[in-house]
Structures are given as structure tokens and as C-alpha cells.
Amino acid sequence: MSIERISAEAALSQLGHFSEVIDARSEGEYAEDHLPGAVNWPSLHDEERKIVGTRYKQISQFEAKKLGAALVAQNIATHILREVLDKPREWQPLVYCWRGGKRSGSLALILDQIGFKVTLVDGGYKAFRAALVADLPQLAARHQYQVICGTTGSGKTRLLQALAAQGAQVLDLEGLAHHRSSVLGLIPGLPQPSQKAFDSRIWAALRSFDPARPVYIESESKKVGNVAVPEGLIAAMRSSPCLQLDLPEDERVALLLEDYDFFVQDIEFFCDRLGALTEARGKAVVEDWQARARSGGVASVVRELLVKHYDPVYLQSMRRNFEQYEAARVIAPRGHSVAAMAALARTMLATA
Structure with missing residues (x-):
């Protein structure tokens, strides 16, 4: 696997170097905020996150993970069919999710297996947000x-x-x-x-x-x-x-x-x-x-x-x-x- 991982600070400075920035979080998370220029490819949609979360609380972590995996696989397949089939080999996406990397990691793994050069943001959106807040004062000055x-x-x-x-x-x-x-x-x-x-x-x-x-x-x-x-x-x-x-x-x-x-x-x-x-x-x-x-x-x-x-x-x-x-x-x-x-x-x- 050749997926590259970079820090949020590096992602901030290199945003313009990627073919596309992909937010793998749900529509609601994306709507609240996202990396500038990012497109939204949800690994789990808002309603699906609720269903998986309910199963996690009411049944078990194992059962929730099984359902989550099925839904993520289904959604990623849809994204690939809709967005990726016309992409050239040189297409180089930056992918992120909330923090842990499971949603973005699943998408990145498939894109990497296809043969694209994929980069992941370490710490996801949460790390990006902290880096942006820290950068704003010096950028304004x-x-x-x-x-x-x-x-x-x-x-x-x-x-x-x-x-x-x-x-x-x-x-x-x-x-x-x-x-x-x-x-x-x-x-x-x-x-x-x-x-x-x-x-x-x-x-x-x-x-x-x-x-x-x-x-x-x-x-x-x-x-x-x-x-x-x-x-x-x-x-x-x-x-x-x-x-x-x-x-x-x-x-x-x-x-x-x-x-x-x-x-x-x-x-x-x-x-x-x-x-x-x-x-x-x-x-x-x-x-x-x-x-x-x-x-x-x-x-x-x-x-x-x-x-x-x-x-x-x-x-x-x-x-x-x-x-x-x-x-x-x-x-x-x-x-x-x-x-x-x-x-x-x-x-x-x-x-x-």
C-alpha cells in the first residue's frame, strides 16, 4: 500500500497541489465546515451514521461494525462509479474524515488499490481545524x-x-x-x-x-x-x-x-x-x-x-x-x- 499520510499543517500549505480534496464525512458534517474547495463523498450518510450509532449502543460494537462496513462499501462503490471511472492515472486526491481515519481510510484503500496516488490527512478535519485557527492570526497580520x-x-x-x-x-x-x-x-x-x-x-x-x-x-x-x-x-x-x-x-x-x-x-x-x-x-x-x-x-x-x-x-x-x-x-x-x-x-x- 502506497498511501501517503501528511499533517494537517502540511495539508494547509499544499491544498492547491492535489487534483481533488475529498471529504469522506457525512453531508451534515461537511455542511458545517470543510477544507476549502473540498467535495463531499460520504462514506456514511447522516441517517446511516444514526442507524450505526444506535446499533452500537443498543446491540454491540461488533454488530455496528458489520453494518457500518456494508454501508461504507456500498457508498464507496457508488462514488467510484459516479466520480472515478473517467479519472486519469495521474489524478491525485487528498482524503480526510473526522479524526480517526476509518471512513477516509476505507476510501483511500480502494483508490490506492485502483492505482491512484492517495494522500490522507493525519488527524482529519479536527486537526485541520486546529491548524487553521493557529494559522489565522499570522496570516491576517x-x-x-x-x-x-x-x-x-x-x-x-x-x-x-x-x-x-x-x-x-x-x-x-x-x-x-x-x-x-x-x-x-x-x-x-x-x-x-x-x-x-x-x-x-x-x-x-x-x-x-x-x-x-x-x-x-x-x-x-x-x-x-x-x-x-x-x-x-x-x-x-x-x-x-x-x-x-x-x-x-x-x-x-x-x-x-x-x-x-x-x-x-x-x-x-x-x-x-x-x-x-x-x-x-x-x-x-x-x-x-x-x-x-x-x-x-x-x-x-x-x-x-x-x-x-x-x-x-x-x-x-x-x-x-x-x-x-x-x-x-x-x-x-x-x-x-x-x-x-x-x-x-x-x-x-x-x-x-
Whole structure:
């Protein structure tokens, strides 16, 4: 048998060297988090794991192993028929499971017997996760950041998207987190990743960047919805140069009505989310906002949310947490449109 075993640290540094990275865990384990770019070939599916586990507890380890072996063999045969028959001899997969290596080892053994060069991750996903967490602070510290600051509705996300479209290095934390980073930031129909998956997405993005070029990033707080930005990245952001994106109030309201159109289309959903501000703004204020929203006054409610709630909180947080905020260079687009942000991005990159 010629299966090679490598450490999780080595796997992190060599991910791009393999033809494919295969996660042999169940669909549920894979969905929670996986190595960047990995595909899922479950040796046991979620329901099968439950059945085998129940047999282990209620009958015996021996009986559970017999059933598990039959199910694993059946699933691996399916993967081989579906995924492997067209692979050339030079195909070199990296395979891992949770920790012990039984699920990945079974798959690796068959692939090795076919004649492929197979590599296994020692310690599996658990070791990979520990290695990634240890690597994140130094990876975050390797880069130079330009922090895009600006009050709610000033177009920070649109500017980041415009910069990325023109080839700049952009770390869009809200995009990676599937959340717009406020009480109203939930995106309908788009669940947030787990904390582990969020960390992995950040790690993969940082790893792809050139340290000789700046990374543009938004002035996020420690949490983006339900997930937390890694401490090493937060520290690097907060000590970095800032750019202050300025947009007139009318333009900010218009931008928010466009970006949060789902609130305009579903007023009750909007009112339900406003309820989360009761503790901060008081019951009477929130009930007034809800009544006005239901009466067609969404724009006026958005304006008040900006002026009375979001702006004071944001400015206080920026002055407290971002060391170079007071020295921020002001950048101002001609308007809130995508085209205006694209024009600003071109100017920024031309003068960088």
C-alpha cells in the first residue's frame, strides 16, 4: 500500500497541489465546515451514521461494525462509479474524515488499490481545524489593509464590489457571512455559515491575496450577525489606515431602499425586525416606526433610523475602536449608483 499520510499543517500549505480534496464525512458534517474547495463523498450518510450509532449502543460494537462496513462499501462503490471511472492515472486526491481515519481510510484503500496516488490527512478535519485557527492570526497580520469606513447606507459594500470587479484585493466579510451586519442585516432565504465555515472562508481568502498589494475591507464590528470576525483580523483592521466614504443623506436613504427592497416588499417582516430595536430605542419609538412603515412611510422611517440610531452608534464605535479613523482620507462618489461606485473605484486604484 502506497498511501501517503501528511499533517494537517502540511495539508494547509499544499491544498492547491492535489487534483481533488475529498471529504469522506457525512453531508451534515461537511455542511458545517470543510477544507476549502473540498467535495463531499460520504462514506456514511447522516441517517446511516444514526442507524450505526444506535446499533452500537443498543446491540454491540461488533454488530455496528458489520453494518457500518456494508454501508461504507456500498457508498464507496457508488462514488467510484459516479466520480472515478473517467479519472486519469495521474489524478491525485487528498482524503480526510473526522479524526480517526476509518471512513477516509476505507476510501483511500480502494483508490490506492485502483492505482491512484492517495494522500490522507493525519488527524482529519479536527486537526485541520486546529491548524487553521493557529494559522489565522499570522496570516491576517501578513497583509496591509485599507479600511472602508462610512455610516450606514454610504455604499461601503457597493464600493467593495466595484473594487473587486476592477481587480483589487477585497475581503468582503458581510458577503462571506451572508449578513449585512446590523439588527436589520438578516438576508431572507440565505442562512449564515457556521463559525467554523466563516473562519475557513476568511482563511482561504487571505491565503489567496498577495501581501505586496493592499486588501480593501469594510470597518466591521467584532460580530457579523451570528458569527465573529477572528481576533487576529480584527486587531489588524483596527490599526490600519482608514478611508471615509461620504454620501449625502438623501442618497443613503435611496441606497438602503434599493438594497433592502425585501423590507419594502414585506412590511410585516420589516416591522418584526424593527421590534429588535425596542430595548435600544424604547417601545413608543419603535411602535411609531412600525405604524408609519405600515402606512407607506418606509423612507421616513429609514431616515430616522439613520440619524437617530445608526449614525451615533457607528461614529462612537469608529472613534473608540479604529486607531486611524480621525485621520481618514475622505472619498466621495457622485451618487449611490453602481456606476458611481465603479467610477470612484477606478479613481482610487489609479491614484493608489
